[in-house]
Amino acid sequence: MSALLQVRALSHRYGRRIGCEDVSFDLHPGELLCIVGESGSGKSTLLNTVAAQLAPTSGAVRYHQKNGDWLDLGALSEADRRRLAREEWGFVTQNPRDGLRLNVSAGANVAERLMALGQRDYGRLRDIARGWLERVEIDPARIDDAPTGFSGGMQQRLQIARTLVTQPRLVFMDEPTAGLDVSVQARILDLLRRLVNELGLAAIMVTHDLAVARLLAARTLVMQGGRVVESGLTDQILDDPQHPYTQLLVSSVLTT
Amino acid sequence: MYVAVKGGERAIARSLELLAEARRGDTAVPELELAQIRQQLRLGVARVMQEGSLYDEDLAALAIRQAAGDMQEAIFLLRAYRTTLPRFGYSEPLATQAMRVRRRVSGTFKDVPGGQVLGPTYDYTQRLLEFGASAASNTVEADEPLATTMPRVLDLLDAEALIERIDPGSDPEPTDLTRDPLMFPADRATRLQNLARGDEGFLLGMAYSTQRGYAESHPFAGEIRMGEVDVLICPEELGFAIEIGEITLTECQMINQFHGGNGVPPQFTRGYGLSMGEGERKAMAMALVDRSLRCDELGEPAYAPAQNQEFVLSHSDNVEASGFVQHLKLPHYVDFQAELSLLRTLAAQQRKAAGTEALA
Amino acid sequence: MSTPYNFAFLDENTKRMLRRALLKAVAIPGYQVPFGSREMPLPYGWGTGGIQVTAALLGPDDVLKVIDQGADDTTNAVNIRRFFGRVAGVATTERTADASVIQTRHRIPEIPLREDQLLVFQVPEPEPLRTLEPREAETRTMHALADYGLMHVKLYEDIAQYGHIATSYDYPVMVDGRYLTSPSPIPKFDNPKLDRSPALMLFGAGREKRLYAIPPYTRVESLAFDDHPFEIQRWEHHCALCGAGDSYLDEVVVDDRGTRMFVCSDTDYCSQRRDDATEEAA
Numbered sequence: 053m054s055a056l057l058q059v060r061a062l063s064h065r066y067g068r069r070i071g072c073e074d075v076s077f078d079l080h081p082g083e084l085l086c087i088v089g090e091s092g093s094g095k096s097t098l099l100n101t102v103a104a105q106l107a108p109t110s111g112a113v114r115y116h117q118k119n120g121d122w123l124d125l126g127a128l129s130e131a132d133r134r135r136l137a138r139e140e141w142g143f144v145t146q147n148p149r150d151g152l153r154l155n156v157s158a159g160a161n162v163a164e165r166l167m168a169l170g171q172r173d174y175g176r177l178r179d180i181a182r183g184w185l186e187r188v189e190i191d192p193a194r195i196d197d198a199p200t201g202f203s204g205g206m207q208q209r210l211q212i213a214r215t216l217v218t219q220p221r222l223v224f225m226d227e228p229t230a231g232l233d234v235s236v237q238a239r240i241l242d243l244l245r246r247l248v249n250e251l252g253l254a255a256i257m258v259t260h261d262l263a264v265a266r267l268l269a270a271r272t273l274v275m276q277g278g279r280v281v282e283s284g285l286t287d288q289i290l291d292d293p294q295h296p297y298t299q300l301l302v303s304s305v306l307t308t
Numbered sequence: 309m310y311v312a313v314k315g316g317e318r319a320i321a322r323s324l325e326l327l328a329e330a331r332r333g334d335t336a337v338p339e340l341e342l343a344q345i346r347q348q349l350r351l352g353v354a355r356v357m358q359e360g361s362l363y364d365e366d367l368a369a370l371a372i373r374q375a376a377g378d379m380q381e382a383i384f385l386l387r388a389y390r391t392t393l394p395r396f397g398y399s400e401p402l403a404t405q406a407m408r409v410r411r412r413v414s415g416t417f418k419d420v421p422g423g424q425v426l427g428p429t430y431d432y433t434q435r436l437l438e439f440g441a442s443a444a445s446n447t448v449e450a451d452e453p454l455a456t457t458m459p460r461v462l463d464l465l466d467a468e469a470l471i472e473r474i475d476p477g478s479d480p481e482p483t484d485l486t487r488d489p490l491m492f493p494a495d496r497a498t499r500l501q502n503l504a505r506g507d508e509g510f511l512l513g514m515a516y517s518t519q520r521g522y523a524e525s526h527p528f529a530g531e532i533r534m535g536e537v538d539v540l541i542c543p544e545e546l547g548f549a550i551e552i553g554e555i556t557l558t559e560c561q562m563i564n565q566f567h568g569g570n571g572v573p574p575q576f577t578r579g580y581g582l583s584m585g586e587g588e589r590k591a592m593a594m595a596l597v598d599r600s601l602r603c604d605e606l607g608e609p610a611y612a613p614a615q616n617q618e619f620v621l622s623h624s625d626n627v628e629a630s631g632f633v634q635h636l637k638l639p640h641y642v643d644f645q646a647e648l649s650l651l652r653t654l655a656a657q658q659r660k661a662a663g664t665e666a667l668a
Numbered sequence: 669m670s671t672p673y674n675f676a677f678l679d680e681n682t683k684r685m686l687r688r689a690l691l692k693a694v695a696i697p698g699y700q701v702p703f704g705s706r707e708m709p710l711p712y713g714w715g716t717g718g719i720q721v722t723a724a725l726l727g728p729d730d731v732l733k734v735i736d737q738g739a740d741d742t743t744n745a746v747n748i749r750r751f752f753g754r755v756a757g758v759a760t761t762e763r764t765a766d767a768s769v770i771q772t773r774h775r776i777p778e779i780p781l782r783e784d785q786l787l788v789f790q791v792p793e794p795e796p797l798r799t800l801e802p803r804e805a806e807t808r809t810m811h812a813l814a815d816y817g818l819m820h821v822k823l824y825e826d827i828a829q830y831g832h833i834a835t836s837y838d839y840p841v842m843v844d845g846r847y848l849t850s851p852s853p854i855p856k857f858d859n860p861k862l863d864r865s866p867a868l869m870l871f872g873a874g875r876e877k878r879l880y881a882i883p884p885y886t887r888v889e890s891l892a893f894d895d896h897p898f899e900i901q902r903w904e905h906h907c908a909l910c911g912a913g914d915s916y917l918d919e920v921v922v923d924d925r926g927t928r929m930f931v932c933s934d935t936d937y938c939s940q941r942r943d944d945a946t947e948e949a950a
Contacts, residue, residue, distance in 0.1 A: 131813050138815070156825045163824055168817025174827055174893040196828050316746040388709040392673060489702040489877035492805045618803055628875050631712030635792065638714065638744050642737045642774045642933055645919055646836035646855040649901050654830055 054116065056081045056222060056254050057102070062111035064101040070278040071097035074111070077273060077283065081221070082252045086265035086286065088301070089275035095258045096226055098275065102256065103143070103224045104128050104136075118221060138168050142215035146227040148207035151214070152199050158185065158210055159195040165218045184213040188243060205236035209243065216247060225257040229264065241267055262301060266290055274298045331376045345369035354556075354585025355379055359626065360386030361486065361505050363555050363584055380507075384627050390486075400540040400549050401476070404559045404582075405460050407535040411586075414461045415529035416563060422458030427534065428586070461531035462561045462578065471563065471576040492618055499601055499621060500594075504582060506624030508590045514614045515596035522612035523600045527579065530563040534586055558583045560591035564599050567606055577606060676723040676756040682706055686724035686879075690870060693881035698843025699811070700794050705877040715748055717872025718771045718790035721879065725769060725786060725870075726752065731759045733767035738775035738916065738933035745773070764936050774837075776858040778915045778937040781867035783884060789852040791873040794880065796840040796850040816848050819891060827896055836901070842889045843882055851888075857900045857916045862888040905930040910941035 057079040064071040072094040079085055087095040100106045102113055104125045113125040118140055123132065137143070145151040153161055162181040163171075171177055182192040188209040190202075199207055208228060215223060228244070229237040245268055248255060259265060265272045265286050272286040274295065282295040293299045332339065346353055346369040356368040360383045367386060375381035411427025414420050426432075465471040483498045490502060503511060518525055537557050540549040560581040568574030579599025581591035600614040613619050623629060674680065682704075689703040708716040726732065732752055736745035740762040748771060749760050761767050764777040773790040781787060797807045800818050810816065819840060826834040839856035843849045851862055852871060862869065862882060869882040882888060892898040906913045908929040915937055917930040932938035 130809065134809075134813050134815060138817075153821065156821055157828050159828055160821050160825045164817055164821050167820035167824065168815070172820075172892075172894045174824065175895050177824065177893075316741045316743045317750070320743055320746055320750070384711070387707040391707045392677070392679065394679070486707070487704045489704060491702065492803075618805070622804075627707065628712045631714060631716075632792070632875055633713075634711065635713030638773075639737045639742050640774070640853075641918055642855055642916065643837040643853050645917070645933075646857070646901060648919065649903075650832070650834060650836040654832065654834075657831060 055079060056083075056116050058112075058114045059102055060112045060114075062098070062101060062113060063109045064097050064106050065109045070094070071106075072101060072275070073278045075273075075280050076111075077280075079222075079254055079256065081254050083271065084248055084253070084255045084257065084269045086269035086272045087256065087258045087275060088260065088262055088265050088272055090260060090301075093275040094278035095260075095275050097278070099224055099226055099256060099258045103141070104133050115222075138165065139218070140221045142218070142220035142223040144208075144211055144215050144223065144225040144228045146230050148199075148204070148211040151211045152207060154198065154200050156198070157196045158190065158199055158202070161199060161210060161214045162217050164214065169218060180217065184217050185210075187247070188213040189239075203236075205232055205240060208232065208240055212240075212244065212247070216251065216253075219251055221254060223253055223255040225255060227258055227260070230260070244268060262290060274301065331374075340373055342366055342369040342373065345372050351586055352377075352379060352382075354583070354587050355508060355590070356382045356386055358584040358587055358590060359383045359505060359507065360390065362386050362390045380626050380630050384630070387627055397541055397543070399552075400542060402537050402539065402557065404533070404537055404557065405463070407458075407533055407537050407557065407559070408554075409454060409458050409533050409535040411534040412458060412531065413529070414531045416461065416531075420459075420461050420464070420531075422455040425454060429588075458533070460533075460561065462563065465530075465563070465576065469573070469575070472567070472578060474578065490621060492621075493604075494617060494621060496598075496602065496605075499617060500580065500582075500598060502621045502624055503594045503597055506594075507626035507629070508587075508593065510624050510626065510629075511593040511597055512589060514600075514620060515593035517612065518596050518600045518614045523603070523608075523610075523615045524565075525577075525579070525596070525599050526565040527596055527599065528563045529592065530561045532558065532560045532588060532592065534558040534588065556585050558585070558587045558591045560588070560595045562592075562595040562599055577602070673755050675728070676726045676752065677709070678706065678720065678723045683724040686720055689879050690721065690724065690881065693870070693879045694868070694883050696847075697883055697886050698847030698849040698880060700873075700878040700880045702877055703879050705874045708874065710748070710751065712875035713792055714744060715771070715773060715790040716874030717876075717879070718773070718788050718874075719748060719751070719872075720874060721788045721870050721872040722752065722769060722771050723756075725788070726756055726758055728756075728758065730768045731761050731766055733761050733764060733770045733936075734772075735770065735775060735777070735934075735936075736773040737918075738777070739935040741935065762936050763940070764934075774853050774855075775916070775933060776854055776861045778912075778932075778934045779940075780861075781865060783866045785867045787865075787867050787869045789854075789869065789871045791850065791852045791871045791878075792875070793838075794850055794871065794873040794876050794878040796838075796848050811847060814846065814848075819848060820893075823891060823893065827893070833892070833896065833898075839898075840891050842891065844886050845889075848891075849880065849882075849888075855901060855916060856890065856898070859888075859890045859898070860900065864888070903930060907932045907938060910938045910945070912938065912941055 055078040060076050062075045063073045075098055087098060089095045097106065101108050108126050115123045115125055117123050143151065153164065159178060159181040162184050163177040166177060166180065182195055185192045185195060190206055190209055199210055202210060229240050232240065241264060257268065269286045271284065272289050273280045274282040274289065276297045282289060282293065282298045289298060290302055293302045346365045349372065352372055353365050353368045356371055356379060357363050360368065367389065371382035371385040374385060409425060411429060412422065412425045414424065462471055466473060479497055480495055482501065485498065485501050536554045538551050538554050540551050542549040562579035564577045564579055566574045566576045577599065579595040581594030581598065583591040597614055597620060601617050601620060603610045603615040610616065685704055689701045693699065693701045706720060708719055710716055710719060732749065734740065734745045734749040736742040739745065752758055753760060764770065764779045767785065769786045769788065770777065771788040776787065795807050797810060797819065800822055801807050823833050826832065837855045838850055838853040839859055841849050841851050841859060841862060851859060864885045864887065866884055868884050871880045890898040903917050905917065907915060907917060909931050912932055916933045918933045920929050920931060922929055
């Protein structure tokens with residue numbers, strides 16, 4: 053099967069400081085890839101550079117569009133970037149408050165992307181929104197409530213519903229569970245695993261938590277100092293880490 | 309029987325008569341002469357010229373008299389007149405380093421070449437109301453003649469490479485905000501032009517906010533100077549610059565928080581303010597706001613109102629602000645009727661829903 | 669005329685600049701054209717945009733009508749008419765049918781306009797997205813990309829909270845299927861008159877320094893949902909003066925017990941109808 057995304061020798065520098073350096077990988081349709089590393093390892097920079105939020109200093113990212121054409125994301129116009137973000141991609145931010153529209157109801161949050169794509173039937177939008185609230189385990193009776201009154205976990209689930217409602221082909225997630233209690237985290241990870249399988253999503257998720265990678269990702273990249281130090285099947289990496297840094301990460305998980 | 313309201317024309321005519329009467333006041337009291345306003349209310353004249361964007365003391369005095377001392381109204385009058393004036397050309401950049409200085413203070417050095425010169429300032433007046441005629445002497449003898457050249461304080465730091473160097477040659481061709489609309493993002497030259505025309509009170513408030521933690525930039529008043537500067541133009545047919553007169557200016561150069569990194573040694577940064585006539589408060593406020601608006605260029609986190617260029621530049625102009633705030637007194641009854649009718653519909657709907665519930 | 673000012677106040681170069689911007693506006697229906705708005709001798713927010721457009725278009729043979737809230741005799745309308753009387757000396761009229769240029773604030777006349785008439789709107793806030801997105805750089809990008817989902821979020825939210833789209837004036841429209849546009853604060857009652865109007869409609873926002881246009885016979889749709897279609901205001905009453913049942917009505921409180929009566933907001937329409945009735949009776 054042909055790749056959805058090709059990343060080649062990608063670097064992003066902040067002045068002289070390295071953000072990420074010389075990263076290459078492919079992402080295939082339906083695949084969930086985790087990027088793990090400690091804070092400051094460059095994983096969020098990599099995610100943002102791949103998602104065309106940051107301009108690459110060198111290297112290339114190519115994306116295989118729905119219409120079959122390959123698009124060079126390094127030379128992406130603002131118009132194309134927004135079109136992709138609206139029609140083919142989704143973003144889930146670490147803090148749900150950054151990804152939600154807090155001054156409008158939960159229903160409006162879920163329906164926004166559908167309306168941006170031209171859906172104009174209010175009753176149908178409500179039905180879809182209720183369906184998605186149920187899917188992410190929020191009581192559909194709360195459709196007209198503002199997300200400001202929701203708990204952190206509910207807000208994150210609402211953001212997931214809002215992002216996935218248009219069934220994007222590619223989803224970028226930046227530490228979606230990092231700010232939450234452990235019990236809440238488990239529920240959201242479970243939910244994500246189910247939705248990713250049901251919808252056949254391709255996704256790139258940044259996390260500092262190896263357990264998250266083990267639960268969700270078939271493949272994992274391990275980053276240190278802006279570079280990928282190890283990559284491969286997640287189980288293999290966790291059971292038989294080759295790079296000393298990965299060994300350290302794995303052992304620190306085991307000891308805690 | 310109700311008759312539709314008529315008589316707007318007559319009402320306006322009568323209102324203008326009343327205004328003229330109120331403005332003139334008791335005719336037993338002599339009318340203010342323009343020379344009196346120009347000379348004895350010179351700081352008001354300076355503000356009207358500055359925010360009216362027109363250096364003409366007589367017209368500013370006329371506007372102040374016509375506006376009965378309402379400075380914003382006077383500024384508006386001057387601006388509306390300025391619109392109709394033909395544009396002959398643009399002056400050469402003003403050489404403020406060659407200013408014939410009457411006042412010059414620095415907060416950063418105890419003494420500087422040319423000295424600290426208080427000049428005419430309200431700073432140390434103790435603000436006691438002077439009942440009776442103000443003590444006036446016609447001439448004040450200078451203790452000693454002022455230095456003929458006074459280097460700018462910031463140039464001294466510049467020589468040591470301790471302050472960022474601004475290359476005027478790299479400035480883009482300036483926009484003329486009275487001819488072209490303000491577009492975002494605005495470059496520094498355009499921002500300064502907007503701030504120069506901006507309301508003194510608004511800039512003062514924004515500048516003050518930067519001192520109270522909303523975008524702290526650690527300012528020092530490097531130098532404030534006031535005096536006369538020659539205005540030169542270069543007519544195309546001559547090919548060289550000629551002097552067409554002099555104007556009074558107040559210039560403020562702030563020295564701010566240093567920056568460095570990326571191979572560049574740390575250097576102080578600059579904030580700049582310039583005002584026509586004696587306009588020290590305005591020039592200082594402008595310099596602080598100029599500096600806070602440079603946050604993007606200097607890579608500073610932008611979170612405060614004074615760092616948001618759309619917020620500051622869109623709301624600085626008092627002719628725009630005054631017009632739009634006060635337009636609310638115009639009739640809005642068509643829109644109000646639309647809102648009333650909507651509100652009645654919603655209320656009726658709710659009553660009906662409540663009634664249905666009560667029955668159920 | 670003994671005024672030091674040019675015909676219609678603005679100098680000819682400025683008028684040329686305005687006409688160029690207006691041509692661009694006509695060429696891109698609904699697009700907001702930035703222009704070098706001049707400081708006018710009337711306050712910002714009081715019609716400086718409309719006045720500049722009118723000044724750029726007026727010729728000595730034009731007949732000008734100025735209305736505010738539909739009426740010719742409200743003080744601001746009188747003042748603007750007086751201004752052009754003073755600086756241009758053009759003929760003025762209160763009769764819609766006789767005017768070649770109509771400058772308006774907040775209304776479109778009830779009598780259908782013709783191809784040989786121009787309607788000039790005074791616009792306080794040209795950006796229909798402004799209350800939803802305060803940053804100009806962002807709203808310009810949204811227009812460039814026709815990224816208008818946010819506007820529907822607002823309408824959705826209205827229905828969710830109130831059961832109705834709670835916008836009663838300045839009701840956003842799509843012009844020629846491309847640009848989301850503010851019709852200026854006219855009541856939504858007037859929106860249908862924008863659609864395929866034979867008269868050229870020009871919009872001037874002086875303070876915000878934008879011009880835009882709806883050329884003759886252009887498709888103008890008021891935003892709505894399929895199952896919550898656009899509706900205009902209706903009254904239970906007819907005009908107490910002329911009996912019209914099809915015009916926009918002003919509500920007037922006539923005594924301190926709160927008695928109300930409803931009369932036409934378009935004073936010319938109302939008085940024409942009354943004149944016709946008197947003639948018929950005679």
